[in-house]
Amino acid sequence: MPTTSMRPHRLSIHVFFLLTFLSSAAVGQQLPVIAANDNRTPAGEIRDGVLHLQLELRKGIWYPESEQGEAIPSYAFAEVGRPLQVPGPTIRVPKGTAIDLSLLNPLQVPVTLHGFYERPGKDADGVVTIQPGQTRRLQFDPGAPGVYLYWGRTPDGKSDRGRVLDALLGGALVVDRPGEDPTADRIFVFERWNGPMRTAINGKSWPFTERLDAEVGKPVRWKMVNASDLSHPMHLHGFHYRLDGIGDGESFKTFDNEMRTEEFTHSVDVMETFEITWVPKEPGRWLYHCHRMPHMRLPVPIDARYAKIPDHNPDHRDMHQWDSGFAGMGGMILGITVTGPAHFDTANGWKPGKRLRLDLANPDGNERLYEIAIKDLDSQDAGARSTGLTGPLLLVRQGQPTEITLRNNAAKPTTIHWHGQEIESYYDGVPWWSGIGEKRAPEVEPGHEFEVRLIPQRAGSFIYHTHWHDADQLTGGVHGPMIVLGPDEQYKPDTDKSFLMSLSPSEPFGGSVLLVNGTPQPPVQRLKAGVTYRFRFMNITPMLDQLHVALRGATDPVQWRPLAKDAVEVKDAGLQKATQQVAVGETYDFEFRSPVAQVLRLEAWMPGNNRHVVQSLVFAE
Numbered sequence: 001m002p003t004t005s006m007r008p009h010r011l012s013i014h015v016f017f018l019l020t021f022l023s024s025a026a027v028g029q030q031l032p033v034i035a036a037n038d039n040r041t042p043a044g045e046i047r048d049g050v051l052h053l054q055l056e057l058r059k060g061i062w063y064p065e066s067e068q069g070e071a072i073p074s075y076a077f078a079e080v081g082r083p084l085q086v087p088g089p090t091i092r093v094p095k096g097t098a099i100d101l102s103l104l105n106p107l108q109v110p111v112t113l114h115g116f117y118e119r120p121g122k123d124a125d126g127v128v129t130i131q132p133g134q135t136r137r138l139q140f141d142p143g144a145p146g147v148y149l150y151w152g153r154t155p156d157g158k159s160d161r162g163r164v165l166d167a168l169l170g171g172a173l174v175v176d177r178p179g180e181d182p183t184a185d186r187i188f189v190f191e192r193w194n195g196p197m198r199t200a201i202n203g204k205s206w207p208f209t210e211r212l213d214a215e216v217g218k219p220v221r222w223k224m225v226n227a228s229d230l231s232h233p234m235h236l237h238g239f240h241y242r243l244d245g246i247g248d249g250e251s252f253k254t255f256d257n258e259m260r261t262e263e264f265t266h267s268v269d270v271m272e273t274f275e276i277t278w279v280p281k282e283p284g285r286w287l288y289h290c291h292r293m294p295h296m297r298l299p300v301p302i303d304a305r306y307a308k309i310p311d312h313n314p315d316h317r318d319m320h321q322w323d324s325g326f327a328g329m330g331g332m333i334l335g336i337t338v339t340g341p342a343h344f345d346t347a348n349g350w351k352p353g354k355r356l357r358l359d360l361a362n363p364d365g366n367e368r369l370y371e372i373a374i375k376d377l378d379s380q381d382a383g384a385r386s387t388g389l390t391g392p393l394l395l396v397r398q399g400q401p402t403e404i405t406l407r408n409n410a411a412k413p414t415t416i417h418w419h420g421q422e423i424e425s426y427y428d429g430v431p432w433w434s435g436i437g438e439k440r441a442p443e444v445e446p447g448h449e450f451e452v453r454l455i456p457q458r459a460g461s462f463i464y465h466t467h468w469h470d471a472d473q474l475t476g477g478v479h480g481p482m483i484v485l486g487p488d489e490q491y492k493p494d495t496d497k498s499f500l501m502s503l504s505p506s507e508p509f510g511g512s513v514l515l516v517n518g519t520p521q522p523p524v525q526r527l528k529a530g531v532t533y534r535f536r537f538m539n540i541t542p543m544l545d546q547l548h549v550a551l552r553g554a555t556d557p558v559q560w561r562p563l564a565k566d567a568v569e570v571k572d573a574g575l576q577k578a579t580q581q582v583a584v585g586e587t588y589d590f591e592f593r594s595p596v597a598q599v600l601r602l603e604a605w606m607p608g609n610n611r612h613v614v615q616s617l618v619f620a621e
């Protein structure tokens with residue numbers, strides 16, 4: 001992406017609006033606009049403990065961005081007589097409210113509807129097919145409190161690429177707990193349309209997603225619904241959040257207080273839901289986004305078979321340029337502006353206890369590959385360099401003011417995000433977005449430096465990685481493991497082992513090859529029987545969300561003990577089978593001790609395809 005596209009081009013704005021108005025008007029005349037649904041207004045009417053609701057399906061035009069942008073014909077739900085909505089009308093009732101639902105299908109095709117049944121229950125028991133021109137009436141008790149969804153499928157909904165016409169037929173179905181205030185939270189529904197791909201939250205794609213405001217110290221409660229056909233590793237910048245409950249569409253589990261855990265990434269599978277609470281501690285602009293690169297980067301050009309494309313915008317650049325906050329991103333991203341008093345103050349009286357330099361370069365001038373060197377500026381130690389295509393370990397200490405000078409000796413601009421770190425917004429690493437007010441994090445131009453100040457707040461496993469929004473830098477090697485030590489903890493490289501998983505660029509190993517610590521063939525590790533190890537796993541692939549790791553003997557996994565997820569201690573965990581899904585942007589720590597001399601295989605793989613890395617761990621007496 002050229003640097004210039006990162007900045008608003010004010011001169012072009014007027015021309016741009018004129019052209020787009022003309023080109024989108026033609027499509028708009030034929031079909032109604034599908035409105036973005038912010039899920040704040042429950043549909044229907046509750047009378048005498050019964051929600052009366054009439055839903056219908058019609059065809060309309062979806063604008064994932066503004067109504068001057070791409071115009072995508074699609075089926076959508078509406079309350080009868082009201083505008084079409086994506087996601088579909090919000091069904092939200094207090095526990096104990098029955099639902100009296102009329103479903104009309106004026107389309108030319110039958111529609112199969114899911115989700116209208118009592119929870120807990122089985123999806124298969126609640127499937128209803130409505131023929132063209134028919135109406136069905138359903139009366140049911142939605143059952144147990146929780147976050148659920150409903151969705152529809154049509155026989156013409158799918159193209160050779162994936163779901164298109166019926167991709168947006170999904171909506172939230174929420175049953176509130178007794179006493180729960182439905183205005184005290186927000187509901188976000190994730191969608192994916194595939195001709196080619198557009199992703200959205202509550203019907204819009206960044207930078208047109210809703211901009212949220214929050215205040216320092218005031219809890220933020222979100223309910224999330226994945227109504228798309230793919231999992232999404234959802235990551236919050238700058239804060240850990242508390243996971244309050246998870247659901248699979250058929251049932252919902254609300255965690256009691258002891259079971260609630262904090263994390264910074266939660267991968268939500270197809271038709272799953274979850275609920276979180278977070279308390280902003282630090283003002284500034286923050287992001288909550290899907291960590292799959294194709295769901296957060298500028299979308300690829302759209303296909304004229306499926307959409308009306310604005311004439312001015314064939315390569316999808318202009319659509320974003322008018323918004324200075326777009327930061328080169330697109331897709332499933334929410335921007336949150338937090339106001340209030342600062343938690344950190346690194347501007348006044350700053351005395352770093354540790355000063356590091358992170359040098360980024362293109363080895364041998366090859367602009368596709370990156371090499372990172374990290375040096376402690378107060379030590380005689382030569383520092384460490386990338387192994388293969390992964391940067392060296394970044395080791396810092398909880399509570400210690402730390403200064404990292406990022407020096408860009410590479411050919412292209414970059415930024416680094418300290419994934420999982422509680423940090424000042426300005427140092428969070430999203431170019432032109434991170435910061436407060438007019439102060440915005442710059443892109444770090446070739447030949448330039450950027451000084452990052454942070455005071456790590458909790459010990460554990462993290463990742464540093466580029467927040468330049470293309471896969472080239474991420475796969476090219478602008479990433480690495482980051483460990484925060486506790487105040488009195490010593491780093492023991494002999495027993496503390498990180499395994500960072502990434503994907504390779506087109507060279508030197510061939511495109512999209514799974515790498516562990518920067519190589520497809522990690523070397524044999526010689527370890528000791530009877531010694532306790534800490535194994536840390538990190539997934540910074542662009543999209544391998546179902547990535548699994550396992551530690552096996554001849555065939556079966558051995559046993560290890562979970563220590564932490566996303567740098568949060570797992571309480572009272574016993575030994576368990578040594579296999580784990582590590583979604584994109586997650587970190588997991590396990591403790592392992594081999595009682596005997598043996599050779600074990602550490603495997604990382606993607607189910608359903610041939611990406612598979614094996615590393616031998618040889619335990620000797």
Ligand SMILES: [Cu+2]
Binds near residue numbers: 291332
């Ligand atoms: Cu995603």
